[in-house]
Amino acid sequence: MAAAHAGHAHDHAHSHVHANSESDRRWLAGALVVIAVFMLAEVFVGIAAGSLALLSDAAHMLTDAASIALALWAIRLAARPAAGRMTFGWKRVEILSAQANGITLLLLSVWLAYEAIRRLIDPPEVTGGLVLGTALVGVVVNLLATWMISRANRTSLNVEGAYQHILTDLFAFIATAIAGVIIVLTGFVRADAIATLVVVVLMLRAGFGLVRASCRIFLEAAPDDLDPTEIGQAMAARDGVVEVHDLHIWEITSGSPALSAHVLVEAGRDCHAVREDLAHWLDHEHHIAHATLQVEHAHPELIALGTPPEPECAEIHGQSHSSPKAVRH
Known part of the structure; x- marks a missing residue:
């Protein structure tokens, strides 16, 4: 992890x-x-x-x-x-x-x-x-x-x-x-x-x-110019990502957006490289420089063909988004 x-x-x-x-x-x-x-x-x-x-x-x-x-x-x-x-x-x-x-x-x-x-x-x-x-x-x-x-x-x-x-x-x-x-x-x-x-x-x-x-x-609502659903779906569609859940976007103060999320990565992929790619994309595309990403490999069976993967966390506290490429038996 x-x-x-x-x-x-x-x-x-x-x-x-x-x-x-x-x-x-x-x-x-x-x-x-x-x-x-x-x-x-x-x-x-x-x-x-x-x-x-x-x-x-x-x-x-x-x-x-x-x-x-x-x-x-x-x-x-x-x-x-x-x-x-x-x-x-x-x-x-x-x-x-x-x-x-x-x-x-x-x-x-x-x-x-x-x-x-x-x-x-x-x-x-x-x-x-x-x-x-x-x-x-x-x-x-x-x-x-x-x-x-x-x-x-x-x-x-x-x-x-x-x-x-x-x-x-x-x-x-x-x-x-x-x-x-x-x-x-x-x-x-x-x-x-x-x-x-x-x-x-x-x-x-x-x-x-x-x-x-x-x-x-x-109330830690997402800024008006940042749509959590749109950003979560785009994160899940990035190369190597299987799923993004526990996604939260808020503002520390005006003009200082922050994001946290749990990211599941394809088995065999470099977790650190995927995290760096997501961090760079969030900063460049959405000006979110304060991004805390918990990254780990998804279980191999989550990558097979079938139905979308279920979140691995016992309790989900934020939005969940699955990669269109990652499905399950």
Whole structure:
């Protein structure tokens, strides 16, 4: 029996990830400074103008700042090497961060929806000029912050969570600016609350997306772009393979798929060569560099003509796929 892990490019991948993390931290830190400075100014203007849209934008920007700070902390933790009981390191802290960002978006959207509906029913006085001026500055600030975070690695769900916060805030400022124009030109103060409801819809969409994606990783579901059935059948069809079972595909963290499987090899074939072929194919075709393959020879009678072979394990814990070439008496 042979069991091995396909990690031939581990050192190179580790240094590449480390370089990406450093770059991500720089871009996120720059966006954090921009957001924090403008947020403080917007609170004062929002109070002076009596604008819920501006105060809601400021509240959202507070969660933006918190989400970026959380993302920075998660990146720092995720860079720690595997040690002790943390055999995968702290990589899933980034997924916790993304899930927290999604949940805060959902909670904040509920509060803003309540306040917006209340102001639709009983609208207060709103200073349209201050709303418009601040919103236009906010658009510029958020464009800058969005551009900064877009330069980071958005395949990371952690970075994507912070990006979604900033992006929805950008849309919020655009909606608020439109509301400010309407108030200045027509005096229709309910436009402020309507703009807030538009932002709520965007926040709900982004929040649900982040929570769904993070839950899939925590439940160890296969990534959306990797079909376990298709991959298992293709593995079973590789030269020298009789059967693949106990197949599992999951993500350690976003962008880091992993696979494990029990592979039965034709009698007389080199198990190590078959394993190397499968590991190379998985890495090259599906970008699965973390593949743990338990490889052993199938019993000779499994190679004869007849019916497909039955799995040799007493209890199967994953998908099973038989080679079209390997059948039984």
